[in-house]
Amino acid sequence: MPLLEDGRLRPDDWTSIEDDAPLPDGPAIVSLARLRAEADALAGRNAPLGVALDPGTQPEEVAPFLPRLALVALRLPKAKDGRAFSQARSLREHHGFGGEIRATGHVLPDQYAMLLRCGVTTVEVPEGTDPNTWARSRDAVRIAYQAAQGAARPLSLLRRKLELA
Amino acid sequence: MNALTPPQYARTYRYDEVDREFLRERIAEFRGQVERRLAGELTEDEFKPLRLMNGLYLQLHAYMLRVAIPYGLLNSAQLRQLGTIARRWDRGFGHFTTRQNIQFNWTKLEDVPAMLEALAEVDMHAIQTSGNCIRNTTTDEYAGASPDEVVDPRVYAEILRQWSTLHPEFTWLPRKFKIAITGSPNDRVAAQVHDVGVLAKRDARGEVGFEVHAGGGLGRTPIIARKLRDWVPESEFLAYMEAVLRVYNALGQRENIYKARIKILVRDLGDEFTQMVEREYERLPRDKYRLDPEVVAAIAAHFAPPPFAALEDQALPEDPEFRRWAAASVRPHKQPGYASVTISLKPIGGIPGDASADQMEAVADLAERHSFGEIRVTHVQNLVLPHVRQEDLYTLWQGLRAAGLATPNIGLISDIIACPGMDYCALATARSIPIAQRISERFASLDRQHDIGECFINISGCINACGHHHVAHIGILGVDKRGEEVYQVTLGGSATNDAAIGELIGPAFSYDAVVDAVETLITTYVAHRTPGERFIDTYRRIGATPFKDALYAPA
Ligand code: HEM
Ligand code: SF4
Numbered sequence: 222m223p224l225l226e227d228g229r230l231r232p233d234d235w236t237s238i239e240d241d242a243p244l245p246d247g248p249a250i251v252s253l254a255r256l257r258a259e260a261d262a263l264a265g266r267n268a269p270l271g272v273a274l275d276p277g278t279q280p281e282e283v284a285p286f287l288p289r290l291a292l293v294a295l296r297l298p299k300a301k302d303g304r305a306f307s308q309a310r311s312l313r314e315h316h317g318f319g320g321e322i323r324a325t326g327h328v329l330p331d332q333y334a335m336l337l338r339c340g341v342t343t344v345e346v347p348e349g350t351d352p353n354t355w356a357r358s359r360d361a362v363r364i365a366y367q368a369a370q371g372a373a374r375p376l377s378l379l380r381r382k383l384e385l386a
Numbered sequence: 387m388n389a390l391t392p393p394q395y396a397r398t399y400r401y402d403e404v405d406r407e408f409l410r411e412r413i414a415e416f417r418g419q420v421e422r423r424l425a426g427e428l429t430e431d432e433f434k435p436l437r438l439m440n441g442l443y444l445q446l447h448a449y450m451l452r453v454a455i456p457y458g459l460l461n462s463a464q465l466r467q468l469g470t471i472a473r474r475w476d477r478g479f480g481h482f483t484t485r486q487n488i489q490f491n492w493t494k495l496e497d498v499p500a501m502l503e504a505l506a507e508v509d510m511h512a513i514q515t516s517g518n519c520i521r522n523t524t525t526d527e528y529a530g531a532s533p534d535e536v537v538d539p540r541v542y543a544e545i546l547r548q549w550s551t552l553h554p555e556f557t558w559l560p561r562k563f564k565i566a567i568t569g570s571p572n573d574r575v576a577a578q579v580h581d582v583g584v585l586a587k588r589d590a591r592g593e594v595g596f597e598v599h600a601g602g603g604l605g606r607t608p609i610i611a612r613k614l615r616d617w618v619p620e621s622e623f624l625a626y627m628e629a630v631l632r633v634y635n636a637l638g639q640r641e642n643i644y645k646a647r648i649k650i651l652v653r654d655l656g657d658e659f660t661q662m663v664e665r666e667y668e669r670l671p672r673d674k675y676r677l678d679p680e681v682v683a684a685i686a687a688h689f690a691p692p693p694f695a696a697l698e699d700q701a702l703p704e705d706p707e708f709r710r711w712a713a714a715s716v717r718p719h720k721q722p723g724y725a726s727v728t729i730s731l732k733p734i735g736g737i738p739g740d741a742s743a744d745q746m747e748a749v750a751d752l753a754e755r756h757s758f759g760e761i762r763v764t765h766v767q768n769l770v771l772p773h774v775r776q777e778d779l780y781t782l783w784q785g786l787r788a789a790g791l792a793t794p795n796i797g798l799i800s801d802i803i804a805c806p807g808m809d810y811c812a813l814a815t816a817r818s819i820p821i822a823q824r825i826s827e828r829f830a831s832l833d834r835q836h837d838i839g840e841c842f843i844n845i846s847g848c849i850n851a852c853g854h855h856h857v858a859h860i861g862i863l864g865v866d867k868r869g870e871e872v873y874q875v876t877l878g879g880s881a882t883n884d885a886a887i888g889e890l891i892g893p894a895f896s897y898d899a900v901v902d903a904v905e906t907l908i909t910t911y912v913a914h915r916t917p918g919e920r921f922i923d924t925y926r927r928i929g930a931t932p933f934k935d936a937l938y939a940p941a
Contacts, residue, residue: 279636301435301518303558307635310555315669331419331436338554354427361415364408366548368674 224323225344228356233345235271235292250294253278256286264289271321276304280311287318295341297326306339313340313370330358340370390507393759395692396461397530399544399685401509409506412513416440417499439519439557441512442498446812449493451501452515457525457543458486458763462750465761467508469746475501480746482731482739484803484854485564486524486763487515491810513551518559520550520631524566526574527764530689531772533720537586537594539569541686542623545677549624556631560638561646563631576765576881578602578611579857581648582630594620600630601652601659604851608887609649614660620682625675629666633659692758692773697723703780710832711783711794725776727757729769729786730793730801734830735823738804739767748789756782766803768796798835799843799908800826803854807847807864816864816871817897818847824901838908841921857881859922860907861888862900873900877907877933878925891930892938903937910936
C-alpha cells in the first residue's frame with residue numbers, strides 16, 4: 222500500500238514479515254514477539270529493521286530494542302481507537318525514538334494533523350488515495366493550543382496570549 | 387452598540403483574532419466534512435464521530451445540536467443570539483442541560499452550517515460537545531461571586547478548555563471525558579461524580595494548587611471518584627492532567643462501551659491507577675507542560691471583578707410574595723450590597739431546563755440592566771445572574787415575573803432535573819419529562835414546597851442516567867418492564883461534598899403510581915423530621931425502613 226509523508230504519496234520500501242516467514246534482504250517489519258525471540262539474529266542483519274506494535278502494547282515493552290530500530294508501525298484497528306496517539310507520543314517523549322513512526326489501519330484524513338502532532342511521520346493509505354484530501358485536512362486548522370512533538374511547533378499552549386498582547 | 391456586541395463588563399472569556407480564526411477554520415473544515423459525507427466520500431460510520439465532534443446528535447425525531455457554553459458562562463449578546471437561533475432554526479425553544487450547555491432539539495442537517503456561523507458571530511461553537519473527547523468543563527455557577535470562594539475556578543476552567551480543544555492525543559479516547567472544577571470548599575459542581583473532579587485550593591502561603599479526583603460517574607455503574615492527589619501545584623496542573631489522560635487513553639477498555647469510562651479502569655485498578663498516573667507524571671518533560679504564571683495572569687485578567695459600586699448590604703422590601711421568591715432565589719455575594727440571583731427554568735408543570743426565545747431575550751435584557759450583562763447556566767438546569775445590586779432586586783423580580791421566570795422554587799421539590807427521556811431520546815426506556823411535570827403539579831403549592839424545604843428530585847428515562855438520578859435525594863429511574871414503563875426509586879443520593887449514590891428503596895412503581903410514591907415519601911419525612919431538618923438529613927438519621935414501610939405496607 223502507498224505511504225503518505227508530508228502530505229504526498231510515496232512507495233513503501235518496507236515489507237511486513239509474518240512470524241514464520243524467512244527474512245528478506247531489504248527493510249523488514251516484524252512483530253514484537255519475533256523481535257524478542259530473535260533479537261540478536263535480527264540485529265546482525267545488514268538492512269533496516271522495524272517493529273509492528275499492537276495497539277495494546279505499552280511502548281516500554283519495546284524500549285530496549287529501539288536503538289536498533291528504524292521504524293515503529295502503529296495500528297488503528299478502528300478510526301475511533303486512539304491508543305496509537307499515546308503510543309507515538311510516548312515513543313518520542315519518553316523513549317527519544319527518532320526513527321519513522323508509521324500509522325496503519327483505519328486512519329481518517331481528519332486525524333492526520335493530530336497524528337503528526339503526536340510524532341507520527343508516515344501513514345499507510347489505501348491504493349487510489351487522493352493525497353490532496355489529506356494535505357487539506359492537515360492544513361485546515363493551523364492553530365493549536367497544546368505543546369506537540371517535533372520541531373514544527375504551532376503557537377503553543379496559551380503562549381500566544383502573551384505574544385499577541 | 388449592536389445586539390451582538392458583548393457588554394463591556396461581562397466576564398466571559400474574550401476571543402482574540404487567533405481564537406476567531408481557529409473557529410472560522412473549524413467551521414470550514416466541518417462544512418467540507420458535510421460535503422464529503424453528502425458526496426459519499428465518507429460513510430455514516432466515518433462521519434458519525436466527526437459530526438459528534440461538532441455537537442450534532444441524531445435523536446428520535448430530528449438532529450439535535452448541542453452548543454458549548456464554556457463552564458456555563460454567557461454574556462447577554464450570546465444569550466440573545468441563542469434566542470435568535472431558537473426562533474429561526476428550532477421551534478422557538480432551547481433546552482439548557484446539566485452540563486451547562488444548551489441543546490436545540492429540532493435541528494435540520496442543512497441548517498447546521500448557518501447555525502454554527504451564527505454562533506461564531508458571538509464567539510460560540512459546538513465543538514467537542516459529543517464524541518469520545520474531553521467535553522466542556524463545568525464549574526461553579528457562582529464563581530467570582532460566592533463568599534466562600536477560595537480560588538476563581540473560571541481561570542482554570544478556561545485553561546482546561548484551551549488545553550483540551552482539539553487535543554492531538556486525547557480526541558479519540560475510549561469514551562467521553564468530563565471534567566468539573568470548583569474553587570470553593572463547598573462543592574457545587576458534583577466533582578466526585580465526574581471523570582475528573584478538581585478542587586482548586588490554596589496552601590498556607592496562598593499559592594494555588596489542586597486536589598484531583600478521578601473515576602467518578604453515574605450511568606449504569608454509578609461510582610464515587612477516587613482521590614488521586616491532595617495537591618498538584620498550579621504550574622504542574624496540565625502535566626498532571628496529561629498523565630491522567632494518557633493512562634486512561636492507553637489502558638481504558640475499548641471493546642465494551644459499557645466499561646469504557648475511566649471510572650471502570652479506576653475501580654478495577656484501584657491504587658495501581660494512582661501509581662501509574664504518578665509514574666507518568668514523574669517522567670513527563672515538565673518544562674514543556676509547565677503552566678506559566680504569566681499565562682495564568684493573562685487569562686485571569688479576563689475574569690477580573692466588574693466595577694462594583696461601593697454599597698452596603700440592605701434589607702429587602704416587605705412584599706411577601708417578593709420575599710418568598712428572594713428566600714429561594716437570592717444568594718449572598720462576596721461584595722457588600724450585591725447578591726446572586728438564580729432564575730428558575732422550572733415553572734410548575736413545565737419542561738425542566740426549557741427556555742423560549744422570548745425568555746432568553748428577556749434574561750439578556752435583565753442581565754444588561756442588573757448584572758453587568760453576565761449570565762450563568764447551572765448544572766441543575768437553571769440560570770444565574772451573578773452580580774445584582776440588592777437595591778435592584780425588587781425591579782429585577784418584577785422583570786422576571788413578566789417573563790414567566792420568577793417561580794420561587796430554587797432548591798425545592800419542584801426544582802427537578804429531568805433528562806429528555808422518551809419524548810426525544812432514542813435510547814429512552816421510559817418518559818421522564820411528564821413525570822417531572824406531574825410531580826411539579828402535585829406539589830404546586832409554593833407554601834407547601836417552602837415548608838418541605840430543600841429536596842432534590844432527579845429523573846432519568848433510562849439507565850444512562852443523564853438525569854443524575856443516582857445523586858438525588860429522591861432519584862427516579864424509568865425502566866421498561868415487559869413493555870410497561872415502571873419507575874425505580876432511590877433515596878439518599880448526594881452530589882455535594884458528602885457525595886453518595888442513592889439506594890434502591892424497593893420494587894418499582896407504575897407510571898400512574900410514582901407521583902403518589904413521592905407524596906408518601908414526603909409525608910413520611912414531614913412526620914419524622916426535627917425542626918429545620920432537611921429531607922436528606924432525616925433520611926440519614928432514621929434510615930430507609932420508615933420510608934419502605936410507608937410505601938409498601940399493605941393498605
Ligand atoms: C437525547 C439524547 C441523549 C442521548 C442519546 C444521551 C446518551 C447518553 C449516554 C449513552 C450516556 C452514558 C454514557 C456513558 O456512561 O458512557 C449519557 C450520559 C450522560 N448524559 Fe446523556 N444523552 C442524551 C441527552 C442528555 C441530556 C439532554 C443531558 C443533560 C440534561 C445529558 C446529560 C448526561 C450526563 C450528565 C451524563 C453522564 C452520566 C455519567 O456521569 O455517566 N444527556 N448520555
Ligand atoms: S438517561 Fe437515557 S433516556 Fe435520558 S437522555 Fe440519557 S440516554 Fe436518553
